[in-house]
Amino acid sequence: MNLLSAAPLWAAIAALATVLVVTALYLLKPPPRRMLVPSSLIWDRVLRQSHHSSDRLRWWLSLLLAAVIAVSIVAAVTRPQLTGAGEAADRLVLVLDNSPTLATRTTDGATRWSHALAKARARIAARGPTTQVMLVDSMRRIATPGFEDRDAALERLQQLHVAYGGTPRVPDIARAGEVEIVVISDGVQITGVPKSARLESVFEPVENAGITAFEVRPLPADPRRYQAFVEVSNAGGADRSIEIAIAGVGGRRIARTVNVPAGGARAQLIDVSSLEAGPVRASVTMPGDGLEADDVAYALLPMRRVVRVGLVSKGNPYLEKSLRAQPRVRLTAMSPQRFAERRDIDVWVFDRFAPRTRPGAPALLFRPNSVSWLPTLGKEIADVTVAAWDGAHPLLENLSLRDLLVERAVSTRLASGAPERDVVLVSARGDVPLMVAHEGAARRVSFAFGLEDSNFALHAEFPIFLGNALDWLADEHGAFAAGLGFVEVPVAKARVVAPDGTELPAQAIPGGTLFEVTEPGLFTAVSASQRLRVAANLLDRRVTDVNRSPLAPVQSAALESAQAPLFPLDPWAALLLASALLLVFEWWTWNRRATV
């Protein structure tokens, strides 16, 4: 809202008053000047021959010019909010697509998003002053859209930015009612565009390469060694040579160049065992790359230290031998009677035993006895058949439990108070939990059956499971993988620290913490009892594929000229300029005796 702007009625009154004043000044006749002349003979003839009608016309022309000049100045100063013909309180719904692909650079050096903003500004400015605008974004960052005046809509437009996470779509609110709907988009990801909407394109094809998958994981055959899986996609129209680089702590760098076909992807396995434990950054480099957000990805290379394992068992040769065979385990075996809490143990393995109080270190338990800190045990069941297992969980990675046979198990009832921390990874028919992982300050994995009651210890995959379990229980196990956008981590009331040490705004939610990430990075969520590294990466092929749009390409230069206003001046400033020009014109006509 312009402070100088006046209501139309007051502006009209001011203009009318100005015209009246000007007219009154024109009607004022100064007293005739007296002069002594020798004869009035010639003067009489001059007066008789002069054209009265021409004078009257000149007077009216002069008055008209003066009135127009005066009204123009008054209008330019008061800036009345007039309603044009046919513009009676019209409404416009403006939907801006702020999905990740809008961050793509265009050939003029700007971005699709900046072109979209310019288009939106031009559409709002082109409407009448009383137009009501509802600004809506496809990523729903405007929580409660509503109709507002042009100035408020322009202000809200400035606060919008490209957002990540979720599926970009035109909200239902933009479909209701008989209003004009304009959607400004590159057409790559947006969905739900109503048929009645006018779709304005900011799409321009560009070259783009991006990382669409990145993971650092131990070799199944040798947990001491790590490899990085990197998938690179080429969204451009030509085969390209793309450099992949993986950098670790201390500046060590592994680079290789791969040829990726147009519209295709290439996966690479790179041995990163030579890198120091800690943050790992993968990046791709290609000249003319259009999107920055998919050019880097982060992961965490876990510590590879000796794990001190305490085995508490009445005697289990399979388990003890398998643990001793683990490459980085230092085993201490003891009987349940000799068990005592120790500070020099990193992971406890309890076989058919559980201490009365929860141990300080993480624990792996095989058919523990009933204690208060574990889920309640029920009746024993026989001939158990494995029905389902979660192969995506780090504990069961590279494992198949298809041939697992269990003679006897005990049914377990998970505590109803905190079910979100207990995850059932293996279950028998009838949803009977066989293996439960507990997330928390001290992790634990609990089996509902003993090793001698199953063939699990005889499986070739049993040592792999033990390796996975020790990694998961003892290590800072990789990083919590998250996408860009809103990230929810299972750390309650946590502070979230960015890679540069700044603290991100975070919000406590039940059982965790919520924060927003706008660029890839390795973040740290810290609470009083827990510390979690979060690798936030884009890793989305739908975003990297920035050219998959049904819209016709528009050259960015053409976009720029289409958005440029025909007349760069504010209308009221133009009116003031016109007044000045009229004043010059009036002065010229007066000098030419065309006006009085």
Added chain:
Amino acid sequence: MKAYHDTFLRYCAEIEAFCRSHGWGYLRTTTAMPFEDLMLKALREQGLLR
């Protein structure tokens, strides 16, 4: 002033034309010139005086 000037010239032309049409002489001067000088000059121009 231009209208006055034009009207004045037209008025003088009318008088001159009237004089010529009746066979009268016409001589235009300003009040700044003494009457005797005017008459002597006019008579000399007509060859009535030397």
